[in-house]
Amino acid sequence: MRTRPVLVFDGDCGFCTTAVRVIERRVRPRCETVPWQRSDLAEYGVSEERARREVLWVTPTGSVHGGARAVSKLLLSAGGGWSVVGAVLALAPARWAAAGVYRLVAANRRRLPGGTPACALPDAGARRAGAGQEA
Template sequence: MPTRPVLVYDGDCAFCSTSVAFAERRIRPRCVTVPWQWADLPSLGVDQQRAEHEVLWVTPPGVVYGGAEAVAKLLLSAGGVWAVAGALLRMPPVRWVARGVYRLVADNRDRMPGGTPACALPADRRPAAGAGTSSKRPD
């Protein structure tokens, strides 16, 4: 089991990778970030289908949050003003709107800045994919 929360994201998606890099650089969440393609998903209690569908926040005890809830947890972990934003994302009606906005962005990530057509493909059909994994390990 991890001793810190783990943020699992799609490492083959340029929009997702850019977003995580921004979070690491500017928000500085207290977690480990790992593309699902290189994560030990079974040990995290996550299946590949869910990891392909949304960003995931996995707590050390193994509780999994996905989508907008994962983003809220990331913000809460950073503390300060980011934690206030994270807390707001967890409160109704902001939570309901955040879920809808997250799903809209996730479903259209290939059209977002930095997104590529590969972001829209299932993992096993992406150009860099080999049996559902990236052919290049992230640095």
């Protein structure tokens, strides 16, 4: 059984990897960080599709939070002033704004510093087309 939360991110995305490394150095969250490509997603109870779409915060008890909620949990875990920011992001209307900003960043991460074409999220049409196919 895990004793620490795990932050699962897209290790193929240069922007995501850089952001996680900066967060590790500056924010110092109390968690493990692991790229979804090098993790057992079934152990965390999440699909590859979800891991491709958003950063995930997996608690030691198995609860999974994604996107802006995962960022809020990460900040809460860091303590100090960061936990205040995390708490604010968990409250409406900041929670709604954070979710919107997260979606905007996620949709454009290939255009952000460190981003590459590998950072692009699969488009909705590709996800729908692949949904009926078995691997």
